[in-house]
Amino acid sequence: MGTDLARDRAVELRALRRDELDVWYDNLLRAFGGVPESPDERELWFSLIEIDRSIGVWDGDACVGTAGAFSFRLTVPGGASVPAAGVTMVGVAATHRRRGLLTSMMRRQLDDVRAWGWPLAVLTASEPAIYGRFGYGAATFHTNAEIDTTRVRLSVPPGTDDVRLRYAAPADVLAETEALYARHVPLRPGMLARQPGWERLGLLDPESGRSGASPLQCVLAERDGQRVGFVRFRVKPDWEPAGPKGVVVLEHLEALDAAVHASLWRFLFDIDLTSTIDARRRPVDEGWQHLVSDLRRCRLVVRDSLHVRLVELGAALEARTYQAPVDVVFEVEDDFCPWNAGRWRLTGDAKGASCVRTQDAADLALSVRELGSAYLGGVSLVSLAAAGRVRELRQGALTEASVAFGSPVAPWLPHGF
Template identity: 75%
Template sequence: MTTDLRVLSPDDWDKWYRTLMLAFGGAEESAEERDLWNGLTEFDRSIGVWDGDACVGTAGAFSFRVTVPGGALVPAAGITMVSVAATHRRRGVLTSMMRRQLDDVRSWGEPLAVLTASEPMIYGRFGYENATQQLRAEIDTARVRLTVPPGTDDVRLRLAEPGADAVRDACEAVYARQVATRPGMLARRPGWERLPVLDPESERKGTSPLQCVLAERDVAGEERGEVAGYARYFIRPEWDTAGPKGTIELRDLEAVDPAAYAALWRFLFDIDLTSTLKTHNRPVDDAWQHLVSDIRRCGPALRDSLYVRLVDVGAALEARTYHTPVDVVFEVEDTFCPWNEGRWRLTGDAKGASCRRTTDAADLALSVRELGAAYLGGVSLTSLAAAGRVREVRQGALAEASTGFSSVVAPWLPHGF
């Protein structure tokens, strides 16, 4: 059966998006959510596979900039909306879309492609590997106490309407200040500020509407304070014969300093008629873990998050800095993007890096997947070597490279796409 892969036309978006929704179970979305994703779709970076008039495959690529170790914002294709119709499995549809996408990303001059995977096993054969994790927790706020730093009581808290323009803008300004401080964070382009406040009633499933609290500091002569942080959350009320036992479900929280950060967490712990606080996506080194009295009653758990693919090995490795000096030759395997295969000499430190092709003897042998896993500093090359996925050729090269690739803060993807 002949299929046609082509760039998405705005006229075909409804049929293309319906194929995507069917592949993910077919549940109806709200008009608000459909409108958001329609507005964010970059048509010239999206493709579909067609069998006659039927759309049987979908894939898109957002034009992101992602923070890398050292604080630089590096262009990255945010691979998204990938699906294959159930009627067209095992016919090469996914492979054809992955091939076209990576060729396109290379032609756009973007050294990275990133994605979140519905199933972890899907994308390894195309060179992607998990590079960040997200921390989940279910905190027993009835029994866990917080110890907050000095200055917390000086922070003023104010409930605000999350979707109001001024409130949303203030939260976006706080978020933007945090982007350069942690690898894996995305610089949000215009339009993406709508995603964190998306709140269709059909998706609440028993929770309150989205709520927002701002952490503010007084400014002389101003009625409103300077916003130093925010938390957006839902409340799920619940009662039993013993009384109230509601749950706070945290969507996101950002703050520019420890006092504002602690004030927001204390607020969430103290909300009346609740006894549980659930977090679904926090950095693995999130500081609340050092404020709580009993980490065991917080139920921390990890899950894979952002998958990274180096589309241009040389440009990608040059774009970041290195925690300690490195001078290492990689022997890289990359069967899906053969332009990356061969030996690359990486030299770099905290000020910058160079990565060039070389004929020198290899120090480490690995595939592009291992480089993707280690790229943001959250997965150590030493750990990958212990799993047999990195081979040390020159003694000492593994420790040198693994330390150099590390990040002083854990990489983190703050939201999906």
């Protein structure tokens, strides 16, 4: 059934039909500035869009709002792969702002996610200030770096010279690189298991998106006849009167151990006619930061990445494990999804967890947004309490819960959606 969103005319929110996809997608592009995509980009996204999980808002024949969801499986602390709705392609026409369209789409979407039986919704935010009011909290972060390779040196660990590197066409070794990616997915919270078709995202290479850089290149790392890592990158040539100052644009790097990791970074540092590595969307705890001689000349910038929303609070907290024993009662506020509001007792450890409703006195008071931020182990409840967003009601409960929720490795989302 459609939803009437305006008093003066029939504005309808409903599920997307396949024959409406072009109009729906064009409205999305316009909401993000109206720059056309290459045919390859459009074809790829059309192949990945899940029509039955997409909604639109229509004013007569005009599409004025879009939102979709991908069927993801997200790694959580403990290594489990949990169903999650990857909220995507959210846009409202500029002619229809401040009329409740976004709120109506978020309402419909979270109700749908709950009906599908998925405990989590996740998104990357073009404007982070928008989604907090719907219960999403920033849960992962990534590092961008601009490394001055003329002044920064690497100190590599033993075994680095045992790794052999060779160029390969990215498409020709896709199966091998995807297998290496898949080995890392259970090891780091925030990573997404590749669903069929998503492997093509890493090969998307429209000339319009290169900003003057080369087509995508790939180097494989091998040791004892086994593939143990890879790097995808571009080179952007540039010159000044004193000589070359090209930029290496790092797109993706995976390595099975420290020596492989160092060998791939050393390769990037040594590419001829370049003086900078532009590394984007890297884990905040990645090991290269401990190999460089001068971190200050790497110009690190940390940005929010994945925002998490607990749709079914109990199921979500039971889906992960906890790095220390925990027994704590949360008093949870959740105005947008009121079925989550109230008191919940979480008990758990490294083997599993239980989260059930309780009438016992609360130990910590917070909103579902804070639980979303802390969920993957990259944001501490202690730091949220320092901002006044978590209140400790039982002495010691904050430290207990904060330690338990932590992760030994920083959560990381390797690519957007």
